[in-house]
Amino acid sequence: MTNRLVRSSSQLSHPLSEPSQRSQHLLTLLFTLALLVACAPGTQAQANSTGYRPYSGWSTFSEQTITSNFLTQANMTAQSDALKASGLEAHGFQYINIDSGWQGSFDANGRPIPNTTTFPNIQALVAHIHQNGQKAGIYWIPGVEYPAVAANSPILGTQYHIQDILTVPYTAGNAFGGSGTSPYHYKIDYTKPGAQEYTNSVVALFASWGIDYIKLDGVTPGSDSYGTSIDNRLDVAAWSKAIAASGRTMWLTISWDLDEDYLSVWQQYANARRIDQDVECEGDCNTLTNWPRIYERFRDLPGWENAAGETVGWNDLDSLDIINTNATDGLSNEERRSALNLWSLANAPLVLGGDLTAIDSFGTQLLSNDEALAVDRTGHPAVQVLDGDIEVWVSNLGHGQYYVGIFNMNAAVTHAQIPWSLLGFRNAVSVRDLWTHSDLGPMPGGFSTLLGSHASRLLKVTGVGSPEASPSTAYEAASAILGGNASIADCPLCAGGEKVGNLGLGTQNTATFNAVYAPRAGEYLMEVDSMTIGLRSYLFSVNGGPYQTLNCSGGSFLVPASTTVPVHLEKGMNSIQFGSPVSYPPDLDEIVIHGNGDFPVPDSTTYEAEVATLAGSVTGGFSNYSSGLAKAGNIGGGAGNTVTFTNVTVPSDGTYQLEIDYQTSGERSFFVSINGATPIELDLNSNTFSDPAPTVIQAQLKAGVNTIQFSNPSNYAPDLDRIVVAPWYGTH
Template sequence: MTLASVASAQVNGVGQRPYLGWSSFSQQTIDPAFLTQANMVAQSDALATSGLQAHGYTYINLDSGWQGGFDANGRPTPDPRTFPDIKAMIDHIHGHGQKAGIYWIPGVEEPAVQANSPILGTPYHIQDILALPHRAGNAFGAPGESPYHYKIDFSKAGAQEYIDSVVALFASWGVDFIKLDGVTPGSYSDDLSIDNRDDVAAWSKAISRSGRPIWLTVSWAVDKDYQDVWQAYSNARRIDDDVECESRCATLTNWPRIEKRFRDLPGWQDVAGPSKGWNDLDSLDIGDGDEDGLTVDEKRSAVTLWAMANAPLYLGGDLTKLDETGKQLAGNDEVIAVDQSGKPAVQVIGGDLPVWVSDLGGGRYHVALFNMNATRAVVELPWRVLGLTGARRVRDLWRHQEQGPSSGSYRVELPGHGTQLLLVEALPGHMTPGPSTNYEAEAATLAGTAAPAACAGCSGDVKVGGLGLGAGNAVSFDHVYAPRDGAYLMRVDSLTLGLRSYLYQVNDGPFQTFNSGGGSFQLPSQSTLPVCLRKGFNRIRFGNAASYPPDLDRIVVGGTGDAALPASSTYEAEAAVLGGTVTAGFSNYFSGLAKAGNIGVGSANSVTFPAVTVPTSGSYQLEIDYATKGPRTLYLVINGQAPIRLDLDGSSFDDPVAKVLDVSLKAGTNTIGLGNADAPAPDLDRIVVAPRVLPAWLGASATTCQR
């Protein structure tokens, strides 16, 4: 079967723009009894009366759990206890002018295999189409001859006809959407003996043969290496794992799981669009109040990223409890227009204050500015970065307000985890961003286990891997040239599946963190960071002593020395001075991909940040990112002064939570200690030190390399 031989699902009339709707899965994670026909009817009714349908929200999608058996032809059938009449349910959904979605997986489940059911319209049976030796049919399957989910061999007669029959059954019910889950390569399984690429092609062909326009999404966290298949045969592909906590925290989701999308999306930003399909970032849990696990600012930032990515916008939670905040966030037509623009954004500045931009053509742009820290921050975009002299018009799309013209740079103060989304119309004229120089990782100084490796998508077809898990396992660019002192832009071309983090050091300065993600170890993800360089040659060293950094292709350093530099500084707990029993190690959702644990129960069992540097004496914001399950107390000591007691709480040691307070620091170097002599303390991720943002600050550039 070739790509050309199968009608593409992307041109089936339903995928030219990302869809809007709702999915059951988020609510299922906190209410296992939620998935019933009665509840789906209630969700359909709630969507119809919410007002969101007028804004384009039409899909009601059932996720995993609806199926209860198999028919005489080995096709999945609903559980009669929970879905006594699925066609009547879908007719009800259609009666509201909505569309109905359903969930299934590649392969054949064991009950249908054991029954060896005849395949509809053929002389073949289920066991005739299975791959031999028997093996897992998707990422959920077990190893061995009895994997429960069995792989289909699509070279065998009857295999395509079986998938045709399943899709025909779904179509007979009136299904408009199929989520095909557990798809490999991906779903954090690189076992190519499973390899569902032929399954996805078969499902696409079956949809075409069904005569019904059905959206096809492949899920979850699929590998970008096989994007040609995902593009040819599906309307969208999930690029991440589930956004839900799934009992790992006390709410539907939380900020670390939203932030993960910010880190992974740059690796996929070049492959989305009307003819390529859409990057699916999973559900938006924004309408159930505190149960969502997000602040209003965090919810707004999530919707902004989804919209800039042109991702499908589908709500989670319980629509019968949809609050006014959720309605306002989901129903903003100017933001929905960004999502429906067919122009997915690219990240032009990364790090803790990222900026995403979509070029709409004709001098018009969508621009989204974000603050990933919990402290307030001023985010700055020099128009030069976009090749612009300035903007004659800037409109805030969340607040529906005109901001007026802007020249030089655009600046805005954002709350913690906040965003601003703009429509920009450029001034006439063009500016060059300045010269740039490539520095290949394999040509740099490699230390420890760092070593070159083949990389088909990399510059020069070579990358450097083996970084991290030891202070000596690093790559050092020893001759990075700057024509003058200043802040430059450093593009980092890195490679990873999932989250990884560099701790990098410029000359003899402090460690800085680049938290990245991606979908491939063969196709680089690009992110641009501001970096302070001195006139002449500089050394930039990449590694991660405590955890896993990405592989590294190259860095590209450019600009004129006047880039915008964040005013905050981050200090990783795992890179601080760890006393007594305190240990540092891998932790997936944490900055630096590591945290410090075993803190407390002894005065020596503490974390000390000995070189927290600020330019002037005064009051600063201090963000402490910690993790705990249940209440714990942490004592903060600044420059040997009296301890400050912090009573903290949380629902998981897997995810960091931010605490922000105002503290007094002296000009120059400060020492900050955190511990608890009497009882176990929370684990620590990092601290962030930032100035107390004042309105007057907006009038001056953030650029400074003197802190």
Template sequence: MRFHTASPAPRVVTPPRSRLRRFMPSLIHAAVACGLLSLAASASAQVNGVGQKPYLGWSSFSQQTLDSAFLTQANMIKQSDALKASGLQAHGYTYINLDSGWQGGFDANGRPTPDPTTFPDIKAMIDHIHANGQKAGIYWIPGVEQPAVQANSPILGTPQHITDILAVPYRAGNAFGAPGTSPYHYKIDFSKPGAQEYMDSVVALFASWGVDFIKLDGVTPGSYSDDLSIDNRDDVAAWSKAIAKTGRPIWLTVSWQVDKDYQDVWTTYANGRRIDDDVECEGRCATLTNWPRIEKRFRDLPAWQETSGPKTGWNDLDTLDIGDGDLDGLSLDEKRSAMTIWAMANAPLYLGGDLTKLDETGKRLATNDEVLAVDQSGKPARQVLGGDLNVWVSDLGNGRYYLALTNMNATTTVARLPWNLVGLTGTRRMRDLWNHQELGPSVGEHEVVLPPHGTQLMLVEALPGHVAPTPTTSYEAEQGVLSGNAASYACPGCSNDNKVGGLGLGANNTVSIEGVYAPQSGAYLMQIDSLTLGLRSYLYQVNDGPFRTFNSGGSSFQLPSSSTVPVCLQKGLNRIRFGNAVSYPPDLDRIVISGRGDARLPSGTTYEAEAATLGGSVTAGFSNYSSGLAKAGNIGGGSANNVTFTNVTVPYAGVYQLEIDYLTQGPRSFFLSINGAGAKELSLNGSSFDDPVAKVLEVPLHAGQNTLQFSNPSGNAPDLDRIVVTPRVLPAVLGVSTQACKKDLH
């Protein structure tokens, strides 16, 4: 979301329970039959030589969030020169993209023109960018802005004027437009004469300046708007046709967080589409970005992973802020993990910040040619395991794979990956792409110690051989036991044309899938096919065991997204109940259980604060970036206002890592008591009540159940998202089996 007028408030509001709307899988064909769209013209826009691989470059917007006066012609020239001098360009970084704020008025034909104060000669600036061997990008929006509407300018080369092409009654022309008939951004009706010609004239103007890239922002359906009275699908087609008419190879990206229900339009008419909202904090934290906003990409990407490629365009994860030191808001390991998921997704890699201040660490990360080769492979990865240990695999053919393992927790963890999980018997070669090291062969299982939010990215060559098929059983949600507000809804994109919605916001609004069979007690894999727009979370229970968390994301309530997590089942029949007592879960299509009871569990266990015992005035409620989509607040100001975890269960007595995910703006303290011992003060700090921050301690725990209480007898405590308990990673622990399912089954 990047615009300079009438921008909506940041989306931290409560999302609707469900969004059911007409599914339109044949949209393109219907539009062509009506004469509205031209597949031949749009194909030229996608395959005109610019969209065969994701682009690399830089965008102005991240720095604009820190410095509102940054977007000037002089600064863009400095960024272009810095890109060339930095050495990044030699590794493929060539795009210099201007975001929102360059425009200052309109010409005699209603076309946007630069602000003469900040961009006195935009063509000269673009000529300078080209002379540096780079490409120039620009930002605009669908529809027509109010000043051009009021001027009612003639459309170049036609007898029509601007008001002749507007939709009637007047309404918003994009997601930034206001409601009503004076929306500031006005909708174009592309069935009217002159409408396509107006778009042709705008794109021709950009082309005359030498523009190589256009970002079309505020596109709907999407951008947090499902108002089909706006509906920019025809705008996107018109821009694509206009690009083709220029004969110039111009990359087209549609933004922001477009709706997957209409993926046929985005994949046909654009080279890239933003599948997420802004990665920048934009004043909601003290840095450019932070880990919760990176983690969101891991959660949203599975919904889009099958849509990406040279023929369909690329999934855009937004700016990669890794070159500004501490200002980025990410640790070194978090920066590696961010670039890893961007690369595995084959997403465009465009840096943010100020390139004149690019730090050496960021430069080293951004210029790792082995990692850049992953991004440019044209083989986007698929997620094979979600949850605490994310596993992504890209099949390069001929027994070669890119493989990424990422620790989603802030504790150090031992990650164990059975090769049969990714369809291999073992590997004859493994190469660590971040460290440029050969790791040798591996049979049966791969094991690695991952630092907090850390990643391992490898090129592997498989051993010959085939993995025996794994038993799988599918269970439809609508055939489960529906309680409270839970109900079955039609869902043409779902496995049985139905799904369950109305879950959550109450302990009784659940779906229980009965009769989940396991031949023996142990750990299995559970594929969860869910549907959501944005972040949502289940808290689920196996039989009457403890709550476990499934944090998901997505871009559709009609097309399910699949993610797989380990789950503990007892021998015989089991019940798995899905809900969320205090916040919003996704809709549920089905689950698929696979395995023989020998799957690996993550080494850490999560306990949600909202599911703990809340004392006194403590309340639980919605929190968009928190695990479980909820947190506990109003802690402290009295000893009774506390959060107590009564069932923190560990297999043996000893010292464990305790991750505390908290939220605060400014300094606050928890007093932590373990098993009734004297409370110790934890002085914490933060810059946001929206985004959790992790603090990791080492604490002694008893074998079996433990009680941990968070309070503050006199002052205000931070809000509390969750805790994660993980064994200390010591050499003696390596090779020992991960925690058993025993505590979940009894």
């Protein structure tokens, strides 16, 4: 929830990606400390004696992105009243948080004060919020803004002035300063006398208004300023100390897209940290958010899933835009439910976005389900145990009790089969559906469900028994066969202390594991340990077969994160190659093959457009929110400008679901031909070339290999991200 900056060139470059500002020795110490902090419960107290559980409430920012002049005292009063009238307070929703734009000038001591036109009496507003039984939040960023610097205001209670506490030469105080040489807020030097006192005075002013929550934005390392010299770690510590000195309990969230390399600092001083980009479209689409922005949270979280808890704070997934109509939120009802399920499993703060005065009945229904909301407040954040088209997240409560989330990441209806062994037990003696509030009884072996477009199930399971022993074998990337520019670099926390980077951006830049053994042909689980900052994707090929996709994300190039996907192996030795002909894969630590070859075969198969057969003017290129981090563009406008999938393979003749993920702004058409048949015109409409939108049609396919071609002989077609082929389940 911040004004998003343009993605820095360092994120779109192709590094082995150790940050240039840091020595390897310092990184090793920091990472070791971070892991010790994250993995040793109780070694730290929760910052500022608050935040032992994630908070719930509402923030202005999402609505600010679609409604001009929304940020006013009158509107905040109306939102507070609407929250009270909604009945959601009884379900734990308390906070009314004012985001960026409230400030107008500075007082005599250089402290920010409200714009009196839009916020004529902020103390009265906070008092009204409190009278409604709620808590009030406010937004600020590190450093000192130019007008207070120019005035050289005296610092309250000291002999010092603003210019006495600044870094010299002047430099930017936060991520909004870009390169760091053009200050917006000037950087504070906390080694200078008066620096902590200035921050204390700002927090004391907020406390005098009755503020209960502070969001500190533009914090680096992070906030899309990777590789710059800006460093706000001391600022975060100073704000935390100032809150403690204020005598008022205040929640501190730091934002956004924080660098995981400094996890120990974020855990020590803040109650929550934003681990990802903004969830809002902010002009890239005409709604608050959309499914690709929600899917990004699924990709971001695995790298941080072991970093949260009641002693070290929470992973903030940004606003939960699920309270208004689908046309406003940009999400279907099932997508809204899936978003809430993920936030709850992650124990993330439930920060609602949108207009509380227009909350719809489905939004109220979602946020009144105390069984689902209880998942968010367990103090046991979930971990991902299965990635791919079906994702499974599990919160282990101890004593055989588990919360389980099962998610369909496709628009095509999918049959999910989840063996309990994946969760670490043999049988379930009880299964409860937290949305239907129904007990499903004992379920030996596993769970099976049919999931609609981007739909999910949220279960509470009592598991018993140990699963059968399952072998696993690890293969280090540094020992793989490297092609092209792929190369080895040091990585202290990686297996063997090394990793492989410079993968992708060409068919030759690959890492190939040539001796992956399987005792029999079948479906195995492949754990991929990788590192990246921001969204990246592997395209991998098994035994020279079609490309398969593993979409990843992360907050560090030196802290491995694990994702696990099904993979079919033949008996004996197999070859698995990682890269991406078109786009940016993560750096690779190792792969681990688990199982006996009896994992359920996935229901669907994905085919990426950028690696299909591209003809004429069609090109494959980078696309941040697309599967595989790439798409095919320049389709149509002539009969020869086509995308052809030549290897669409199905087991039998029949009707299948064909999901088409496309990008367009306005109306465009595909002509779709299957196995050379007369093309069918498919009229499509969306509102952005940035984010894919899906449509699902019936397709008649024959057993074996099929060909599907996309074209438009006379007009421009949409861009094409991918297709997904899955069985047809009748009316759905």
